[in-house]
Amino acid sequence: MKYPNLGEQPEPDLVLIALDVRARRRDPGEFDAAFAGAALYVRRTQDRVGVMAAELPGKGRWVLAFSSLARLARHSGDVSWLSTTGADLLDQLPRGLGVLVDVDDPHGLPLLPQPHGGRARFGGASLPPRPADMPERPPGTHPVW
Template structure:
C-alpha cells in the first residue's frame, strides 16, 4: 500500500463480526485465509442475514489502524464481501498489500 492508501485505510471505520473469544471471525487457513470486514453496519447486517447468523449476532467497530492489530497472523482482509466493490488485502510480512483493483475509497 502506498502512503495515501495507508492513511485512508487507517482512518476508515470497519464493522466486524465478533467471536465468542476476543477477536475477529477468520475464514480459511493461515496464509490464505481472510477476515471479512465491512465499511457499513448495513453491509455487516446483510452478510449476517445471508449466512443465517442474525440471532444474537455480536459485532464491533474499529478504525483500520486498530483492525490490523486484531488480525490473526497470516490472514488478510476481505472488505465488503458480497458487494460490487469487494476488496481483498492479502497478508505480507510487512503489512497488507492491495490485490484488487477497486478500493474502498472509490465508493
C-alpha cells in the same frame, strides 16, 4: 436489533475511494490510507474477544470487514460484531491473515497478507480487471476473490 438500511446513509469515504481505485482513477495506496482511518464492522467470536476468520480453500485465511453495519448485517445476519478502525484491526490480527472489505459489493477489495509477515495491504497489489471488462454477475451472487 434494527440495522440501518444501506440507502439511508451517505457512503463512507472508504467506499468512494475503493470505487475510484477499481476504476483506476486513484492510486491503490490511497485505499490503504483510507482503510487505516475508516470505521469498520467485523463479526466477533462468541466465546472470547476476537474477530471471526475464515479459511478459503486455496486462498488462505481472511477476515471479512464491512464499511457499514448495514453491510455486515446483509452479509451475516444478526451476529455479534465489533467496530474498530482499519489500522487497529490490522494491528490486532495475526500475521498471514488477509482482510476482505465489503466482499458482497462491486467496490470490495482485499488487503493481501504480505509474504514476509508484514501488515496486510492493498497498495502495490494487482488490481482486479477493469470494471468495463468484468462480466456481469447475476443478482444475488458474490464476487470470488
